Amino acid sequence: MRYVAYIRKSTEQAERQSLSIPAQKRKIRELFPHIRIVKWIEESKSAFTPGRKGFAEMVELLNSGKADGIVSWHPDRLSRCEIDAAYITYGLRRGVIKDLKFGSYFFDNSPEGIMMLQNIMSNSQYYSAKLSKDVKRGNDEQRKRGWLTGRSIEGYLNERSKDGMSYGIIVIDPDRFTLRRKMWDLMLTGNYSTYQIRDIANNQWGYKTRGNRITPSGPLSRSAIYAMFNNPRYAGLIPVPGKADTYEKASYKPMVSEEEYNRVQELLNRKGTRKLATRKVFTFRGTMTCGECGCMITAEDTMRYYKNGTTQKFTYYHCTHQRPCTQRKNTREESLEQQFNELLIKRKILPQFKDWALETLDSQNDVESVNIAVVLASQNRTIEATHREMKKLISMAAKELISEDQFKNEQNDLDDRIKILEKELKRTKEQAENWYVTFTKAFEVAIDGVERFNNGSVNVKKEILENIGQNPVLLDGRLQIDTFPWLVLIENEYPKLEVAYKKVRTLPDKIQEQAMETVRSSWLGMRYSNPH
Secondary structure, three states: OEEEEEEEOOOOHHHOOOOOHHHHHHHHHHHOOOOEEEEEEEEOOOOOOOOOHHHHHHHHHHHOOOOOEEEEOOHHHHOOOHHHHHHHHHHHHHOOOOEEEEOOOOOOOOHHHHHHHHHHHHHHHHHHHHHHHHHHHHHHHHHHOOOOOOOOOOOEEEEEOOOOOOOEEEEEOOOOHHHHHHHHHHHHOOOOOHHHHHHHHHHHOOOOOOOOOOOOOOOOOHHHHHHHHOOHHHHOEEEOOOOOOOEEEOOOOOOOOHHHHHHHHHHHOOOOOOHHHHOOOOOOOOOOEEOOOOOEEEEEEEEEEOOOOOEEEEEEEEEOOOOOOOOOOOEEHHHHHHHHHHHHHHOOOOHHHHHHHHHHHHHHHHHHHHHHHHHHHHHHHHHHHHHHHHHHHHHHHHOOOOOHHHHHHHHHHHHHHHHHHHHHHHHHHHHHHHHHHHHHHHHHHHHHHHHHHHHOOHHHHHHHHHHHEEEEEEEOOEEEEEEOHHHHHHHHHHHHHHHHHHHHOOOOHHHHHHHHHHHHHHHHOOOOOOOO
8 A cells, every 4th residue: 555645734823733744744654654655745735725736746646546545644634625525535435545544533444434534524624614703703803992913013012901801902012113103204204215214214223123933023124114104003093804995993002193194195106106215315416506507416327338248327417407507517426425525534533622622512502502592582672672662653553643654664664673683583593403413413524424424325425415514516527515614624724733633642641631731722722714
């Protein structure tokens, strides 16, 4: 007798209690050491529906006469559906299958034995069908309670209910919820593509997915971020299977509101492809203007084909020519990066000089805060006094103490004064909020701007470009930037101080401290020609 050993492990929850494939194989060898096995067939697929490839291979061996019987762990390994069960019993009656051996069931090839086998297979089919129905009912009840079925979405965790019941609840993942919400915030601005958000999350925030037994934890994939933005469960809406646009209200805390979710769907343009999502991000595009006409500088990739069959891609920048302009030269991205690197190198300082500067800025910040508070109070008093003048003027006009022409002239003057005062007030507030941050970022660029620019992402390069100056323009292939005055001062005055600093470091310890203080005082005493 020649046997086919059929071993199956379903991946479905219904059969978690079954022996694994290696265990089934070991048990069959232990129980039937003397039978002749001509083929081992292993399969990981549910038997609830027909169409298993391994089962079909076994049938072919039996029908062709290359095998006489089947050995398996249990009848439910062979079949859990009526069609496959019918082949087994019909094959036994026809003699195509001459014998069946099971590790956990005794089969007698007789009419009574075949009838008992049919009952066993029917029970297996009934168990699977009932279990499927029970699972669906349980999932439906879980959704009505406002909880997700199965594994929670990224940003949340599964947890057992604390009221003694057996159902599961969903809680916030403290490691990922906040970062996921920040991704939604970036998307809601309308200024970031999914590609940019994914790059920020992976490379700047160090985001790692939760992972599972099959897929390890790792960076966010492109498909995963699209899946998140298209998933209504993040808005507290749990879809009901089989009912389009029907949802259950979630009991867990939504990551976004329904309005925010709908806004993101508009940005993604579910009916098509969002242009911004597929648009390549260039380092200098959107930041520079043409030095001749003032139009924006755009960029594009160009592929060059060579006779030997190879290709090479180049990135070029040029004026958009929205206005009359003679600038026709295309500038390669490598050239712009080299020019910008040269700007950074001229303004590079040693870490010790940054520490000295920030110490002074910290003390200056306290003084500046008091000074700005005084200025703000004075400006507010002036605005209030001007508003009182306006009220008095209106009152005089109502009592006809002044003419209509006189009223209009004085009203216009007061309006202009109020606008100027409010503009100055706004400027003072912005200065109070931004000056310390601006100086700090500028000194950070002076320390490691070169390394960060050469090794950083496009967003990092754009940030460094903003922190070195204003109004970058491209003219005749040359990059020009209105560098911040304090960085110009570093370029002109710092080199000799660095030479002095390095020289002092070689002096004996006893005189080094005093000499170093001289260098420090010179550094902190540097003044720009236009202090304002």
